[in-house]
Amino acid sequence: MHYCADKWVLLYVTRWLKAGIVQQDGMYLDRETGTPQGGVISPLLANIFLHVVFDRWMQIHHPEKPFERYADDIVVHCKTEKQALFVLKMIQQRMTDCKLTLHPAKTKIVNLRGITEKKYPRSFDFLGFTIRPLWAKTSKGFKLMVSCFMSTKSKTRVLAKFKSFYIHKWRKPIELIAQKLKPVVQGVINYYCRFWTAHTHQVWYQLNQRLLKWVQWEKGLYKKAAVKWLKQKYKEQPRLFPHWQLVHP
Numbered sequence: 455m456h457y458c459a460d461k462w463v464l465l466y467v468t469r470w471l472k473a474g475i476v477q478q479d480g481m482y483l484d485r486e487t488g489t490p491q492g493g494v495i496s497p498l499l500a501n502i503f504l505h506v507v508f509d510r511w512m513q514i515h516h517p518e519k520p521f522e523r524y525a526d527d528i529v530v531h532c533k534t535e536k537q538a539l540f541v542l543k544m545i546q547q548r549m550t551d552c553k554l555t556l557h558p559a560k561t562k563i564v565n566l567r568g569i570t571e572k573k574y575p576r577s578f579d580f581l582g583f584t585i586r587p588l589w590a591k592t593s594k595g596f597k598l599m600v601s602c603f604m605s606t607k608s609k610t611r612v613l614a615k616f617k618s619f620y621i622h623k624w625r626k627p628i629e630l631i632a633q634k635l636k637p638v639v640q641g642v643i644n645y646y647c648r649f650w651t652a653h654t655h656q657v658w659y660q661l662n663q664r665l666l667k668w669v670q671w672e673k674g675l676y677k678k679a680a681v682k683w684l685k686q687k688y689k690e691q692p693r694l695f696p697h698w699q700l701v702h703p
Contacts, residue, residue: 457502470495487553497525507552508545516541522580529580535570538563567598582608582645603653604646612642612657622667628687631668632694635661640696651700658701665695666703 458464470493475483489496504526512521512530519541521530530545532538542563549556565574567587577586583602590599615638624631639661646654662684669680684703692698 467495467499470499500526507548507554511548515544524581527580529578533568535563535565535568535572566600579605579607602649604657608646609657613660616661616664621664622671624668625672628665628668629694631665636696643696643700647700655701658697661695661697662701662703 471489473493477483489499504523508523508528512519519530519532519537521528523529530541532541542561546556546561562578563574564578565576566585577584579585582605584605585600585602588599588601589596590601591597619635621631621635642654642657643651666677666680666684669675669683670677673680673683675683681703687694688698688703692702
């Protein structure tokens with residue numbers, strides 16, 4: 455009622471929260487806490503709940519510590535090991551008080567570039583990216599920077615998507631193939647290549663290999679001739695596939 459006075463919205467939210475569970479054997483169980491596992495509304499309900507339970511709590515009790523939260527994935531930034539241990543303890547207590555349980559494997563301290571007494575992981579995954587330290591060359595020499603890379607899990611998922619298309623079996627002109635693949639390819643570029651692109655080159659190389667296989671099947675060419683055909687197509691239409699601007703055949 456504090457956020458929404460619309461009775462129809464409140465009615466459906468209440469129904470979602472009270473919805474029971476039907477097990478694989480057909481038995482029905484009442485659910486007293488939580489949101490439906492896998493439910494389309496669950497991330498939204500969790501978001502509303504955590505806005506009060508976590509966001510507002512952090513703003514009041516730990517305003518000096520920046521954080522990012524997307525649904526139930528949260529990253530809190532601390533300056534020292536002692537501070538990180540204290541904040542983690544406070545968050546665990548806060549979640550317990552609100553009848554929530556932190557994921558035992560995902561809840562951890564990560565040391566990206568500081569000095570600590572205890573050894574901690576040096577990277578973590580967040581929203582499809584792997585965040586880890588990287589030595590980068592600057593005008594003042596090499597410097598340890600924190601950078602984002604496309605995570606292994608994300609690469610596997612994207613490559614599996616390309617594999618599921620069975621591109622080499624499509625009997626259609628390459629222009630139509632480009633038209634069908636463009637939304638997927640452009641979507642990956644828009645999300646993962648916003649700041650830099652080198653970390654996605656493996657994905658585009660694999661896609662080019664699938665296009666090469668299509669040339670071999672469609673044109674009846676051996677690999678060397680197929681490579682030549684695809685390179686010629688790139689010279690004629692360098693923007694045919696969005697990823698050719700990053701990794702060409």
